[in-house]
Amino acid sequence: MGYVKWYGHAAFEVKIDDKIVFIDPWIKNPKSPIQNIENLPKADLIVVTHDHGDHLGEAVDIAKKSGCPIVATYELANxxxxxxxxxxGANIGGPIKAAGLIIILTPATHSSTTGVPTGVVIKGKETTIYHAGDTGIFATMELLGKMYDIEIAILPIGGHFTMGPYEAAWATKIINPKVVIPMHYQTFPVISGSPEEFEKFLKELNVPTKLVVLKPGEKYEF
Ligand SMILES: [Zn+2]
Known part of the structure; x- marks a missing residue:
């Protein structure tokens, strides 16, 4: 059995096929229940969607502590x-194998200093997870949902820099996952989107996906 554990903001610990994968591990974010990376389990893999500090976070220190690789765009990996x-180093749309999992960096409509911004699809035997990174909505999300049979979508809802609740509800509708987990909201006042608004728009748009709202430190088990 696996899980998706949220540390606040865009930071997740995923257990899939008995591998521990950290995505955008800014563990020292203000909402995180853990401020010391020594308290994290040993990672098998880290994925960083782009090089903004709120996503790169403590990736380097966690990689050194765990002795695991970091998947990122080619330039960022360098x-x-x-x-x-x-x-x-990977690039958008090219599947790679790492830690026994299939990892595919996806497009993201955002910015970055090094390389390009991405999301990530993690495909294991147990499930397929899509972490959208920081992004606005784009039509290819529908194709990603169909191609990779995405079961769990992790989407930003905070607005301002990424999709807000309305855009994220539309994204959920076109991706059509079994479960959607909101992220990247209310870490700071400027990203004010709320899970309540997100739920309201999901209902208005008749989206059948199950909404799972995690508190920082909580996990969704699959
Ligand atoms: Zn961000």
Whole structure:
């Protein structure tokens, strides 16, 4: 059995096929229940969607502590390599195998300093998870949902820099996952979107997907 555990903001710990994967591990974010990476389980893999500080977070330190690689866009992986970690450079749409899982970086309509911003699809035997990274809505999300049979979608709802609740509800409708987990909201006042508004728009749009709202530190088990 696996799980998706939220540390607040965009930081997740996923257990899938008995592998521990951290996505955008900004563990020291203001909402996180854990402020010391020594309290995290050993990681098998880390994925960083883009190089903004609220996503790169403590990825380098966690990789060094766990001795695991970091998957990121080619340019970002090269930068991480210079910091003494094993950076696996990938690019959008190209499936790679890492830690026995299939990892596919996806497009994201956002910005970054190094490389390009991405989301990620993690495909294991147990399930398929899509973490959208920081992004606005884009039509290809529908194709990703169909192609990869996405079961769990993790979508930003905070607005301002990413989709807000309305856009995220539309994204859920076109991806059509079994479960949607909102992220990237209310870490700071400016990203004010709420799960309540998200739920309201999901209902208005007749989206059948199950909404799972986690508190930082909580996990959804699958
Ligand atoms: Zn962000």
């Amino acid at each position: 930068t991480l390599q210079q910091k003494g970690v094993n950076g696996i």
